[in-house]
Amino acid sequence: MAFPTPAVTVTTAATFIPEIWSDEIVAAYKKNLVLANAVMKMSFKGKKGDTVHVPAPTRGSASAKAASTAVTLIAATETEVTISINKHYEYSRLIEDIVEAQALNSLRNFYTSDAGYALAKQVDTDLVQLGRSFNGGAGNSTYATGSFIGGDGTSAYVAASNNETALTDAAIRRTIQRLDDNDTPMDNRFFLIPPSSRNTLMGLSRYTEQAFVGNGNAIRNGEIGQLYGIPVYTSSNCDTTSGSAAARVCLMGHRDAMVLVEQVAVRSQVQYKQEYLATLYTADTLYGVANLRAAASTGAALSASAFALIVPA
DSSP: OOOOSSOOOTTTTGGGOTHHHHHHHHHHHHHHOSGGGTSEEEEOTTOOOSEEEEEEOOOOOOOOOOTTSOOOOOOOOOEEEEEEOOEEEEEEEEEEHHHHHHSOTHHHHHHHHHHHHHHHHHHHHHHHGGGGGGGGOOSSTTOOSSEEETTTSOSBOOTTTTOOOOOOHHHHHHHHHHHHHTTOOSSSEEEEEOHHHHHHHHTOGGGGTTTEEOOTTHHHHOEEEEETTEEEEEOTTOOBOSSTTOOEEEEEEEGGGEEEEEEEEEEEEEEEEGGGTEEEEEEEEEEEEEESSOOSOTTSTTOOOEEEEEEOO
C-alpha cells in the first residue's frame, strides 16, 4: 500500500520541532550566566524532594601528644545548611501561525536568546542578593551590617548615609586579607563588580599592568580579567542598596560561599495550540540558592568566606 500524500513530515513541520529551540535556549542561558559560573553548583536532577541538606562540620584542632598518655578526643555537634528548591521561573511566548508564516527566522533566534538572558539574569539576581547576608549581614538591602565602603575596605558602610566611596586598590587588598585571615582557600575565589567599578579600574594605571590580566572568557561569562589572581566579573545585575544613595555592591568571595542547586535545568518546550492557531513556546528552570560559608564568626562551621564592598552607583 502506497504511503498517502500529502502528509505532514519532518520537513513540512520543521518549524514545530523543538530540538533547535532547546539547543539555542541552553546556549543563550549559559552565555549570560555570570555569578552562577563562579559559585558552587549541585545537580538535583531527577530526584524528588524540595530541600537539600548539606553538612557543615566544625573544624577541629590538633592536640599535643604527651608521652605515656592517651590521645585527646575532640567532638562537636555538627550543623547543616538547608537549601530550599523553591524558585521556578518561566518565559513564554504564544506565536501565531501568521507570524510563523511571515516573520524571518531571526525571530526565533531572538526569542531563545531573550529567554536565555531572562532566566540567567533571574538566577544571578537570586545569587547576588545572597550578598546581603555576607559576613553576618542582616539579609536585607540596607547592607548596614557586615559591609565595608569601597574606598578603604575597612570603614563600615552605613545605610542611607552616602558614605560609600569608589573602589580602590587598598580596599581590594584589605578584602583579600580578610579572606586570607579566615583561612579561605586562595583558589576558586571571585570578585563581582558593577559597571561603575569597572570604569574606576580602567582609570587606574595599575590595572593595565601585570596585576590585571585579561583572558578570552569575557564574551561568554562577563569575566574581564584577573586581579591578584582572582577572576573579576562585571555585571549590571550587581545589587543596589536601599536609601537615597542607591549605591552599588561589589562582592568578593570563595566558590563555596554560595551554592546553586538545579532540580530542573533550563529547558525549552514547544506545543501547538490549535484553538489559537499558534505555537506556545516556554522555557523554564527550577532551582534553589543558599549561603554555605558566609557567616561572621571566624573558625566556626560557616566561617566568613565572602564580603561586600559598597561603591557609588
